[in-house]
Amino acid sequence: MARLSDLIARDLDARSGRGDLRISGLIEPSAATPDLMRMIEDAGPFGQAAPAPRFAFADQMIDSAGQMGHGHLRLSFRAPGGPVIDAVGWGAMNGPLGPALVGAKGRRFHLAGKLELSTWNGRARVRLRLDDAAPV
Numbered sequence: 086m087a088r089l090s091d092l093i094a095r096d097l098d099a100r101s102g103r104g105d106l107r108i109s110g111l112i113e114p115s116a117a118t119p120d121l122m123r124m125i126e127d128a129g130p131f132g133q134a135a136p137a138p139r140f141a142f143a144d145q146m147i148d149s150a151g152q153m154g155h156g157h158l159r160l161s162f163r164a165p166g167g168p169v170i171d172a173v174g175w176g177a178m179n180g181p182l183g184p185a186l187v188g189a190k191g192r193r194f195h196l197a198g199k200l201e202l203s204t205w206n207g208r209a210r211v212r213l214r215l216d217d218a219a220p221v
Contacts, residue, residue, distance in 0.1 A: 106197055106217055109138035114145070114163055114170045117211040122202040142170070142196045142213070144221050150186040158183040158215065162196060172198065172213035186218060193221040 117140075131137040142162070148169055150160035158174035177183035186194070198216040202209055 106139060107136075108141045108197060110140055111143060112140045114142065114167045117170055117200055117213075119202060119209045119211060122200060122209075122211055125200065126202075137199050139197060139199050139216060140213075144193055145196055146191065146193050147186065147189045150189050152178050152183070152187065156183075158186060160186055160215070162194070170211065170213055171203075172196065172215045174215040177215065182215070182218060194218045195221060 125138060129135075129137070142164075145162040145164055148161040148163060150158065153159040153173065156176050156178045158172075158177035160172050160174070161169050162172065163169045174182055174186075177186075196213065196215060196218045198213045200211055201214050203212045204210075
């Protein structure tokens with residue numbers, strides 16, 4: 086079994102390019118809760134040798150997207166009938182990701198990134214640190 090796992094890992098490495106993302110799991114916005122973030126943080130610490138998990142959100146509708154500051158993207162998204170999740174793409178406006186999402190209100194995208202807990206005025210919320218997106 087160990088040999089099979091090794092062969093699969095080598096095959097995936099050979100097929101992966103520089104632009105490929107390693108996804109830890111698929112998640113719905115309703116599952117992205119502060120309780121989930123606490124469980125993820127308890128599984129840490131994370132760093133270069135053990136990166137934080139990256140999650141994919143499939144078929145999400147963009148509620149809003151716009152530039153934030155110099156070169157950053159702020160957006161919100163949701164699954165139909167689900168809660169809204171905020172996201173930030175640091176430096177996204179300096180490449181193709183930000184411009185592709187600005188003005189995408191009402192369009193559907195697959196989104197990927199790392200979750201983080203944001204506390205503002207005593208209220209904890211989960212947001213996505215956006216790494217990549219693709220139109221549905």
